[in-house]
Amino acid sequence: MYFFENRFMPKNEVAVSPDDRGYYFGDGIYEVFRVYNGRLFEAEAHFERLVRSAEGIRIELPFSKEEIHSILNKLIDMNHISEGTVYMQVTRGAAPRVHPFPAGAKPVLMAYCNEVKRPLQTMRQGIAAVTMEDIRWLRCDLKTLNLLGNVLAKQHALDQGADDVILHRSGTVTECSASNFFIVREGKLLTHPANHLILHGITRMVTLRLAHEFGIPVLEEPFAVQDLRLADEAFITGTTAEITPVVRIDGKPVKDGVPGPITKRLQDAFEQAIQWSEADDRKTYIKSAID
Numbered sequence: 103m104y105f106f107e108n109r110f111m112p113k114n115e116v117a118v119s120p121d122d123r124g125y126y127f128g129d130g131i132y133e134v135f136r137v138y139n140g141r142l143f144e145a146e147a148h149f150e151r152l153v154r155s156a157e158g159i160r161i162e163l164p165f166s167k168e169e170i171h172s173i174l175n176k177l178i179d180m181n182h183i184s185e186g187t188v189y190m191q192v193t194r195g196a197a198p199r200v201h202p203f204p205a206g207a208k209p210v211l212m213a214y215c216n217e218v219k220r221p222l223q224t225m226r227q228g229i230a231a232v233t234m235e236d237i238r239w240l241r242c243d244l245k246t247l248n249l250l251g252n253v254l255a256k257q258h259a260l261d262q263g264a265d266d267v268i269l270h271r272s273g274t275v276t277e278c279s280a281s282n283f284f285i286v287r288e289g290k291l292l293t294h295p296a297n298h299l300i301l302h303g304i305t306r307m308v309t310l311r312l313a314h315e316f317g318i319p320v321l322e323e324p325f326a327v328q329d330l331r332l333a334d335e336a337f338i339t340g341t342t343a344e345i346t347p348v349v350r351i352d353g354k355p356v357k358d359g360v361p362g363p364i365t366k367r368l369q370d371a372f373e374q375a376i377q378w379s380e381a382d383d384r385k386t387y388i389k390s391a392i393d
Contacts, residue, residue: 103180105173105190105213108164110180113214122210124193127201128248131155132191135174136341137215138376140184145171147304151245152192158244161194164209174213181215187342188215191247218342225369228349228361229265229338233327234258236269236276236299243298255279266338268351271299274324281340282306283348285333286364290319292329305339305372312371318364335362345369 106116123129133152136143149167156163165173174188190213197204238251256279259267268283269276276294277283282303284293291313296302313320330336336348336356345368347361356362 103177103214105177105211107210107212110176116212118212119196121196121198122193123195123197123204123207124191124210124247126199127194128246128250129159129161130191130193130247131159131161131245132189132247133245134341135188135190137178137183137186137188140178142171142174142178142188143376144304144308147307151302151304155244155246156192158241159246160203161192161209163192164211170211173211177213177215183215183217185219186215186217188213193247221343221346225344225346226361228347230263230350230353231266231268231278231336231338231348232259232262232264232352233330234267234269236271238269241298242276242300243296243302245301252279264350266348268327268330268348270327273326273328275327275330276300277303278338278340281338281343281346284309284337284339285325285330286335286337286362287329287333289364290321291364292321292323292325294324295322303339303341305341305344308372308375309339309345309368312368312375316367316371318368330356333357335365337361337365337368345372 103110104113104116118125131152133148135145135148149171153167174190177188190211193210195207195209197207234255239248255267255269259265259279266278268278275283277300282293282300284291294300310320330351334357336351338346338348345365347365349356349359349361
C-alpha cells in the first residue's frame with residue numbers, strides 16, 4: 103500500500119501528474135526512515151530535518167508532523183513491515199511548466215514502505231571506495247529530490263569496481279554518494295562539519311552522540327584527501343548502511359584492510375541504541391494505549 107495525496111491506495115492506483123514539479127524540476131523534498139521492530143527509528147530527528155528542508159526550498163507541508171507520523175505508522179502496519187524503510191516525499195505539486203513558484207499548486211505527499219534487512223555481512227567485512235570530485239550544488243544540507251549528482255557518483259564507484267565514492271571539493275573531503283563519512287586517526291573521529299556541503303545525517307548524529315557517550319574524541323572539521331592515507335580506520339554512516347567500515351580507498355587498504363576497533367565499538371553501541379529505541383517505543387505505545 104502507498105499513501106498518495108490524501109489517501110491510502112494500492113501501488114497500481116497511484117497516478118502522478120506529468121505536470122508535477124517534482125517530475126520535471128526535482129522540485130521537492132524527501133526522507134527515508136529506518137524501521138526496526140515495526141517502528142520508526144529516530145523519527146523526531148527525521149521530522150525536524152523534513153521541516154528544515156521544506157522551509158529551505160519554501161514548500162508548505164500538506165500535513166502536520168504529527169499527521170505525517172500517523173500516516174507513516176499506518177503504512178508500516180498495513181504493509182506488515184518489521185525491518186525495512188519508509189520513503190516519503192513532498193513535491194510542490196502540479197502546475198504548468200514555468201520556473202517561478204506557481205500560486206495555485208498544492209503540495210503532494212507520497213509515501214511507501216520496503217522490506218530492507220540490515221547489511222550485517224557488509225558491516226562485518228567492510229566496503230571499498232574511490233575518491234571523486236564533488237560537483238553537486240551547494241545546498242547538500244537540504245534533502246531535495248535533485249539527486250542526479252549522487253546517482254552519477256554512485257555509478258562511477260560501481261564502474262571502478264568499488265562500492266561507493268568519497269566526495270571532495272578541491273581536495274577537502276565532504277561525504278559519500280548517499281551517506282556521511284568518517285575517519286579515525288590516533289583514536290579520534292574526524293568528519294566534515296554539518297554545514298551546507300553535507301547532508302546532516304541522522305545516523306551521523308547518532309554516531310556522534312554515541313562517540314561522546316563513550317569518551318571518543320570527535321573533530322568536526324574539514325580534512326583533506328591526503329589524510330585518507332594516514333587514517334587508521336574509515337567508515338560510512340547512513341539510514342540503511344548504519345555504520346559500515348571502509349577498508350579500501352582507491353585500491354589501497356585502510357591501515358590493515360580490516361574493520362578497526364573503534365568502528366566495531368560504535369557498531370556495537372549502535373546495536374544497543376536500536377534495542378533501546380525499540381524498548382522505549384514499546385513503552386510509549388503501551389502507555390498511549392492505556393491512556
